[in-house]
Amino acid sequence: MMEPEFQRIQRQFAAHLRDPERHPPPGGIEERRLAVYRKLFFNNINGFLEKGFPVLRSLHDEPAWRALVRAFFHDHGSRSPYFLDIAGEFVTFLSEEYQPGDDAPPFLVELAHYEWMEVVLETAQEPAAVPVQPDGDLLHGAPCLSPLHRVLGYRWPVHRIGPDHRPTTPPEQPVWLLIYRDQAESVAFMEINAATARLLALTEAHPDASGEQLLARLGEEMGHPAPAALRTFGADLLAGLRQRGVILGTRPGQDH
Template sequence: MNSSQHKVDFKATQAEFTSYIRNPDTQPCPEGIKPERMQMYRELCFNNVESFLSSNFPVLRKITSDSQWQQLAQDFFANHPSTTPYFSEIPEEFIVYLQQERVAGANDYPFMLELAHYEWVEMALSIAQEDIVEPKINQISDLTQTLSISPLAWVLAYQFPVHKISPDYLPLQAPEHPSYLAVYRNQEDQVNFIELAQMSYFLLHTLQEQQAISIADCLSQILPDDSAESLENSAIEAIQQFVDKQVILID
């Protein structure tokens, strides 16, 4: 007997296996495997993904009904072509799905993508590999000192106030002004956020765009040419507060 008759196309079988696990309603059960066993595999895989989404997007999960959440998780599980085998990277894949692939339903919140991104940022910072070295200088002494933003600080702008979203606050329209936030991890590995005034946002955004800049140059970029001394002093005070929180580093 020709042994080639017994060869199995493992890639094809694997594709059939995973296609059925993703969406058993539209894909046939692989030949030679009992449907009950395939259902067990499917429940195991889906429940792992759904549990990971729930734990990493707790606010989104809390404000979404059980049926809507199951539909959202199933749509992601069935249709998103993940590019990573690591569970820790599933949240980022979910952001890609919401941003590029999700066909918004009538019950989708208009802030869903922004809220998910905000929750992902908190998770990403909590597991980031970078560390903050104990600064040698933590007080502003003159305007020639060089500033840089912490590698564990992200400066964000959202149309919706995502940091306030809760079951009691579900805005259907974006406010007139955006929400500016800094999310950061300190030396105690605590992830915190700060709601920023517009000037503070421009300050941190300027530092984010430039790896290192003197305090004087920074002030010249964020303040009007004819700004009063009191405004400059307020900006310097804001910089010191960010230094105290380890959002800004003095080199």
Template sequence: MSSHPINSDSNTTSDNDFKQLQLQFAAYIRDPGNCPPPQGLEARRLKVYRDLFFNNVKGFLDTAFPVLKTLYSDSAWTALAQQFFSKYACHSPYFLHIAEQFVAFLQDYPPTETDPAFLAELAHYEWAELYIATQVLSQPQPLLESGQLTGTQLESTRLQLSELAMLCAYQWPVQQICTDFQPAEPGQPVFFLLYRNTEHEVKFVQLNQATLLLLNHLAEQPGLTFPALIHTISAQLPGLSEQQLQQGALPLLQDLAQKGAIHGYQG
């Protein structure tokens, strides 16, 4: 019986040709205005694929950033989506990941005359709400009753910020921006705690600098008791005594514990 040796060089060439074809196809799908179509593929069919991919991505952006979208004309919003689609490398097809990648893209995107100066911050604000709404817990978190945050129990209760919570700081009043209010200059910084409550609703709490400092320390150092937390931040707030800080912070922590934004420590 005769045998035919496998031509490894031929297979390698075919693999390389196929990979090259894939790269040309992807480049054309991303940016048909600047990338030539692969040879041998009909332009009409390529356009079908291109429209399918782009419209899917743009549809994700429309859903994830509804306020931002209303600040653009249809053509300008489509042009911004096209820049993202053509220039940014997304490595996941999931809707949430595409929205996150769009926010990352905007961090380095230089706004043009048609873009609002607050573009990147408003996009992050809208994405943060979506992220908290869809975040999945790594493990169940023990709820704290507000009564656990009073009296002697408070001395030993170790605390942590919920996985379903996020601290955000912005230079622009992102919570007020809409078609009728588009500030030209940033104002006073605004700070927020976003969290998902026990009814699975995303809530926003606007913070002052002291409460932001308190919750940021809790986020960075989970497991602190209330007295330890107060002691930690007191050095950064020399105008207030620890007793004053405790009196001011206790109602906030009680409220956030009752709503599920603060949990017992699980470390």
């Protein structure tokens, strides 16, 4: 079936706006009008990316940043029509399609992902309330995690990167970060260790297990030589996570 003429013109117009050097505009449109549209569309995308990736933006001078944004605007076929999804599309572009030059920072993709996670949690809809005992015993009850958190593992210390700190080699150990939206609706980050990251993963994977059972399993995996000390440490850790809003309380009727 032949494409209707108006759709052909729309596609040609869109291709020109995205990449005017490779795609000529449809005939009969004044260049002054075309220039307005080209500037408007590019500036909209650029504005969203500058707001969503402030640290990444600060690492580029103006020509380098605009070249990166233009590469995204020209080459990436977004799978979502929503402005809210631009940041995620940009991360997909960087991780799967972009061919960085030799001068690009080696942590480019991880830094972009880290900044995107803040956007994800800031804009996430408040989940439906679940039955929970806010003051429940976290050792004998089953800890209930807030869905508004993520545990992130990176090769690079992305939370410390900025114009004055651009590492060239990653640390020997992975960097674990906890990002969450607290009760004041603010997004916060904290660096955690591998044991805390694993405890959070176990809690999510075994929602009916008590805090004591989760810590015992963690101790077995780690080969921890002092289970009692781990239990004491774990109790303080669980309490601290509840205070931050990462743990909402315990599940009703799950005391062990």
